[in-house]
Amino acid sequence: xxxxxxxxxxxxxxxxxxxxxGPSWLQIAAVVVVVALVLAVTVVxxxxxxxxxxxxxxATVFVAVTVxxxxxxxxxxxxxxKNHSRIAAVAGVAAAFAFPFTQGxxxxxxxxxxxxxxxxxxxxxxxxxxxLAGLLDLGYVAFFGVGAYTxxxxxxxxxxxVRLQLPFLAVVLIGAAVAAGVGVIIGAPTLRxxxxxxxIVTLGFGEIFRITVNNWTGLTRGPNGVAGIxxxxxxxxxxxxxxxxxxxxxxxxxxxxxxxxVLVLVAILVFTRMDESRVGRAWVAIRExxxxxxxxxxxxxxxxxxxxxxxxxMAGVAGTVNAHVTSQVSPDSYTFIESILLVAAxxxxxxxxxxGALLGSTLLFVIPEKLRAFQQSRLLLFGIALILIMRFRPQxxxxxxxxxxxxxxxxxxxxxxxxxPPSAPVTPTASSG
Amino acid sequence: MTVTGRPAVARVLQATxxxxxxxGLTAVGGVDFHVGEKEIVGLIGPNGAGKTTFFNCLxxxxxxxxxxxxxxxxxxxxxxxxxxxxxxxxxxxxxxxFPDMTAxxxxxxxxxxxxxxxxxxxxxxxxxxxxxxxxxxERAEELLQFVGLPKSGDWLARxxxxxxxxxxxxxxxxxxxxxxxxxxxxxxxxxPHETAGVMALVRRVREQGLPxxxxxxxxxxxxxxxxxxxxxxxxxxxxxxAPADVQANPAVVEAYLGKPA
Amino acid sequence: MNQFFQQFANGLVLxxxxxxxxxxxxxxxxxxQLINFAHGEIFMMGAFGGLATHAWIVPDGAPAALAxxxxxxxxxxxxxxxxxLMERLAYRPLRNAPRLAPLITAxxxxxxxxxxxxxxxxGAKTARPFPRLISGENLHLGEITIARVSIVxxxxxxxxxxxxxxxxxxxxxxxAMRATAEDPQTAQLMGINVDRIIVITFVLGAALAAVAGVLQGMRFxxxxxxxxxxxxxxxxxxxVLGGIGNVAGAVLGGFMLGLVEVLATEYLPLGSAxxxxxxxxxxxxxxxxxxxxxxxxxxxxxx
Numbered sequence: 001x002x003x004x005x006x007x008x009x010x011x012x013x014x015x016x017x018x019x020x021x022g023p024s025w026l027q028i029a030a031v032v033v034v035v036a037l038v039l040a041v042t043v044v045x046x047x048x049x050x051x052x053x054x055x056x057x058x059a060t061v062f063v064a065v066t067v068x069x070x071x072x073x074x075x076x077x078x079x080x081x082k083n084h085s086r087i088a089a090v091a092g093v094a095a096a097f098a099f100p101f102t103q104g105x106x107x108x109x110x111x112x113x114x115x116x117x118x119x120x121x122x123x124x125x126x127x128x129x130x131x132l133a134g135l136l137d138l139g140y141v142a143f144f145g146v147g148a149y150t151x152x153x154x155x156x157x158x159x160x161x162v163r164l165q166l167p168f169l170a171v172v173l174i175g176a177a178v179a180a181g182v183g184v185i186i187g188a189p190t191l192r193x194x195x196x197x198x199x200i201v202t203l204g205f206g207e208i209f210r211i212t213v214n215n216w217t218g219l220t221r222g223p224n225g226v227a228g229i230x231x232x233x234x235x236x237x238x239x240x241x242x243x244x245x246x247x248x249x250x251x252x253x254x255x256x257x258x259x260x261x262v263l264v265l266v267a268i269l270v271f272t273r274m275d276e277s278r279v280g281r282a283w284v285a286i287r288e289x290x291x292x293x294x295x296x297x298x299x300x301x302x303x304x305x306x307x308x309x310x311x312x313x314m315a316g317v318a319g320t321v322n323a324h325v326t327s328q329v330s331p332d333s334y335t336f337i338e339s340i341l342l343v344a345a346x347x348x349x350x351x352x353x354x355x356g357a358l359l360g361s362t363l364l365f366v367i368p369e370k371l372r373a374f375q376q377s378r379l380l381l382f383g384i385a386l387i388l389i390m391r392f393r394p395q396x397x398x399x400x401x402x403x404x405x406x407x408x409x410x411x412x413x414x415x416x417x418x419x420x421p422p423s424a425p426v427t428p429t430a431s432s433g
Numbered sequence: 434m435t436v437t438g439r440p441a442v443a444r445v446l447q448a449t450x451x452x453x454x455x456x457g458l459t460a461v462g463g464v465d466f467h468v469g470e471k472e473i474v475g476l477i478g479p480n481g482a483g484k485t486t487f488f489n490c491l492x493x494x495x496x497x498x499x500x501x502x503x504x505x506x507x508x509x510x511x512x513x514x515x516x517x518x519x520x521x522x523x524x525x526x527x528x529x530x531f532p533d534m535t536a537x538x539x540x541x542x543x544x545x546x547x548x549x550x551x552x553x554x555x556x557x558x559x560x561x562x563x564x565x566x567x568x569x570x571e572r573a574e575e576l577l578q579f580v581g582l583p584k585s586g587d588w589l590a591r592x593x594x595x596x597x598x599x600x601x602x603x604x605x606x607x608x609x610x611x612x613x614x615x616x617x618x619x620x621x622x623x624x625p626h627e628t629a630g631v632m633a634l635v636r637r638v639r640e641q642g643l644p645x646x647x648x649x650x651x652x653x654x655x656x657x658x659x660x661x662x663x664x665x666x667x668x669x670x671x672x673x674x675a676p677a678d679v680q681a682n683p684a685v686v687e688a689y690l691g692k693p694a
Numbered sequence: 695m696n697q698f699f700q701q702f703a704n705g706l707v708l709x710x711x712x713x714x715x716x717x718x719x720x721x722x723x724x725x726x727q728l729i730n731f732a733h734g735e736i737f738m739m740g741a742f743g744g745l746a747t748h749a750w751i752v753p754d755g756a757p758a759a760l761a762x763x764x765x766x767x768x769x770x771x772x773x774x775x776x777x778x779l780m781e782r783l784a785y786r787p788l789r790n791a792p793r794l795a796p797l798i799t800a801x802x803x804x805x806x807x808x809x810x811x812x813x814x815x816x817g818a819k820t821a822r823p824f825p826r827l828i829s830g831e832n833l834h835l836g837e838i839t840i841a842r843v844s845i846v847x848x849x850x851x852x853x854x855x856x857x858x859x860x861x862x863x864x865x866x867x868x869x870a871m872r873a874t875a876e877d878p879q880t881a882q883l884m885g886i887n888v889d890r891i892i893v894i895t896f897v898l899g900a901a902l903a904a905v906a907g908v909l910q911g912m913r914f915x916x917x918x919x920x921x922x923x924x925x926x927x928x929x930x931x932x933x934v935l936g937g938i939g940n941v942a943g944a945v946l947g948g949f950m951l952g953l954v955e956v957l958a959t960e961y962l963p964l965g966s967a968x969x970x971x972x973x974x975x976x977x978x979x980x981x982x983x984x985x986x987x988x989x990x991x992x993x994x995x996x997x
Contacts, residue, residue, distance in 0.1 A: 136793075136794060136797065189978070189982045190978065190981065190982065193981055193985065195793045195794070196727075196728075196729045196793055196797055197934070197981055197985070199729075199797060200729060200927070200930060200977070201977060201978055201981055203927065204927070204973075204974035204977050204978060205974070205978075207927075207970070207971075207974060208971055208974050211967075211968065211970060211971055212971075214967075215967045215968060269556075270556050273555050273556045273558065274552060274555050274556060277550065277554075277555035277562070277566075278541075278544075278545060278548055278550050278555065278565070278566070278569070279550075279551060279552050279555050280555070281534070281538060281541055281542050281545070282542065282545050284531070284534060284538075285531050285534070285542045285545075288531040288532060288533060288534065289529050289530075289531055289532075291494070291513075291529070292525070292529040292530070292531065293531075293542070294512070294513045294514050295492060295494065295513050295514075295517060295523060295525075295529075296514075296517060296542050296543050296545065296546070296605065296606075296609060297514050297517035297518050297543070297545050297546025297547075297609050298514055298542070298545050298546070299512070299514045299515075300514070306552065310552065336923075337805075340801055340805075343798065344798075347794070347798060376813060377809070377813060379805060379808075379809045380805070380806060380809035380810060380813060382805065383801075383802045383803070383804070383805030383806035383809060384802070384806055385802075386798055386799065386801065386802030386805070387784055387799050387802040387803060387806065390788065390795045390796075390798050390799040390802065391784070391787055391788065391799070394791065394795045
């Protein structure tokens with residue numbers, strides 16, 4: 001089964017893009033073109049009305065991507081993106097900011113992507129817990145819910161038992177702090193449990209959160225939830241209203257969308273910087289061999305709790321913002337299924353990677369929206385997708401180098417292409433290492 | 434490699450009356466053990482004698498039921514990470530590297546307990562963070578050089594050949610800046626050529642001023658390298674002394690080979 | 695005081711259902727160290743299988759005893775088939791994968807089964823009525839009132855547990871199961887077909903869950919596609935409470951959990967809205983203070 005891939009590799013080895021990367025200007029141009037292409041394809045795809053046409057569209061995209069991968073162009077593109085990652089990032093952000101302008105004044109997809117943004121921040125937080133530290137949390141949505149209710153109760157909602165309206169920044173910080181606090185309370189007794197037990201216990205806590213919120217009517221108004229959360233306002237600038245920018249009238253949600261982009265960027269920055277640091281290495285060490293990590297001087301208890309708290313804080317921030325985006329909170333938005341969706345976004349996208357979490361979040365929101373015809377069977381298809389992906393591509397769509405080796409069963413045929421390591425017994429033709 | 438700048442003490446490690454039981458089995462039955470400055474002490478004994486369990490008691494992986502252990506005249510803390518921070522570093526009988534981290538990353542993990550940058554510093558990339566990362570990186574590369582793996586830094590630990598993995602484990606242990614190094618069967622599964630390489634490495638470690646305790650079965654290694662040998666049989670110290678004396682001791686031969694019928 | 699005995703009895707009845715389902719969890723975990731997240735759905739599938747059998751296979755006017763027998767058979771066949779398919783298609787390919795993959799797969803299977811029933815079983819979007827094949831006057835023992843079917847539930851749990859224990863202790867297959875649970879590699883070297891033993895383990899667990907499902911349906915007169923989710927988590931808690939991998943533990947845990955849930959709801963001020971929380975409290979408590987469970991766990995160390 002692997003042999004055809006190797007054979008194809010050999011066949012395509014002589015194509016021009018396999019042999020050399022090309023001059024710098026070509027690479028930069030390619031980066032810009034690819035980003036613009038992705039934006040265009042996205043806009044076109046989202047505009048497709050009929051579900052069956054959309055499925056055809058997805059199939060076409062899938063085929064195109066596969067061809068690109070197999071012919072080696074994909075590798076070339078990945079390399080150029082790596083070589084010019086700053087430019088790629090700027091291009092990506094520019095495309096994201098440009099998106100609302102392609103919508104002809106309609107706020108529909110902007111609103112969807114605003115939700116994607118919130119979800120992505122939460123997914124990145126879960127990526128810290130699951131992807132980096134390897135702690136499977138099936139009740140993660142509780143932290144999101146804590147943030148949401150904090151945002152609702154302290155954000156001056158019309159129907160709130162707490163008559164308070166604090167400035168947004170304060171509410172966000174409080175939301176993050178409360179969520180982190182809950183994370184520490186939950187984590188302290190439970191983080192020493194082994195993987196699958198931890199999963200069930202966190203699931204339990206997620207359910208406890210939902211039941212508590214549902215029944216503690218004095219604080220949360222129970223099943224009715226808290227509604228009428230006002231739109232954010234920064235001085236005279238109201239987030240909910242339409243605004244005009246560059247001569248284009250943009251729907252209300254665009255403001256939240258732009259805010260989301262900023263938040264997502266911050267989350268990405270925080271995540272990446274933590275990943276590539278002493279703390280990130282310690283988390284990965286804990287994930288790979290907790291006993292050895294402890295023996296190497298890592299206080300595993302503290303670091304696991306830290307991962308949990310940070311993940312919780314990020315979910316709390318996302319939740320707080322979401323309260324304003326959806327203008328209401330209620331217990332049945334924070335169920336087990338939401339936790340699974342978050343786990344799915346992290347795992348299906350590609351565990352431990354930023355692009356993976358973003359892609360996973362996007363797919364999980366956009367595809368159901370597009371496949372409205374399959375509304376009823378959305379959950380069923382989701383379940384099937386989980387099974388299939390875990391069976392056939394457990395490393396996710398955009399695998400991290402590490403995860404690919406962890407999850408795929410070891411196949412001796414798929415060794416590194418680099419040859420034997422430099423310090424091995426030297427053969428007459430010494431490798432360059 | 435930098436010299437461990439610690440004041441010399443009479444006894445680097447002093448263990449008295451260490452006992453560890455697992456249910457009905459007494460794995461370690463009252464062991465007295467000591468290590469002096471710049472010593473290489475060999476710990477030998479037939480399989481199941483309790484050597485690794487004793488190591489585990491020293492490093493906090495197991496909690497001894499009885500006994501006192503002091504390191505440089507101070508009692509050792511309970512948790513393994515605190516023990517490492519206090520100055521004991523070890524390798525494992527079955528290699529326990531972080532398989533999907535590179536060799537360099539593995540060694541960098543060893544620097545964890547000697548650096549302080551937390552999440553805040555990581556996110557803000559303040560001066561201290563940059564400085565510590567740079568220093569850790571330099572030190573890690575130095576150590577890879579020291580153990581003989583100068584070019585293997587980017588290799589995933591699980592892809593390294595067996596002998597290199599053992600060396601990497603030593604480098605990782607040394608990264609914690611220990612005052613005492615515990616090696617658990619560092620030459621298991623090696624041919625004589627590789628064993629000689631490890632012997633040279635351990636000598637270099639001692640030259641840096643670091644005392645070493647080695648659990649080993651390879652007698653050439655033990656008798657060629659150790660200043661003193663301790664023989665553990667069924668959880669108790671049978672005898673200890675200079676290698677030549679231990680080698681000649683009939684009780685030791687009997688413990689390994691049994692009594693003639 | 696009579697309230698106490700009544701609630702005690704209620705607790706035992708609830709516990710018997712937990713016990714039967716917990717046995718499935720505990721046996722599967724003991725043998726392949728997998729929390730079969732979808733086991734609650736197997737319980738649900740058994741109930742629906744029984745319902746379907748009653749609706750389409752049992753002839754009208756059949757005597758209750760015959761109907762009951764056919765319903766049980768139908769339920770068992772359904773849940774066993776589901777379990778075998780699940781093992782074959784979803785779990786077996788992932789046997790050597792790190793724990794995350796099978797767990798997520800199990801969650802996926804659980805979702806698929808729930809949604810499958812909801813979408814494809816006629817009328818399953820709301821609760822479906824279940825035939826009360828065991829009927830008659832409630833029994834009165836002193837001041838306690840128990841429905842007939844509840845007595846059957848408790849007795850069935852006890853009888854089946856004894857049967858299972860005898861099976862594991864006395865038969866060759868049972869011995870093979872114990873060997874595989876302790877050390878699958880050595881068991882294989884001894885000539886035991888480990889794959890087959892695993893399937894048998896799933897089958898036994900499924901059969902017990904199916905019986906529990908039918909009894910549950912008869913007790914409440916209705917079933918719905920969500921009945922497996924919460925029940926599954928609670929039954930897992932029961933298994934952990936008793937000691938995972940330990941058959942006696944699962945049963946003990948099941949009864950204890952039933953008692954705790956009913957008595958806590960009755961006597962603690964929070965009331966019945968919070969009744970589901972107690973299982974989680976017990977789970978967290980046992981895992982924090984005595985993770986090996988009351989009777990000790992019986993799991994092989996995963997290679």
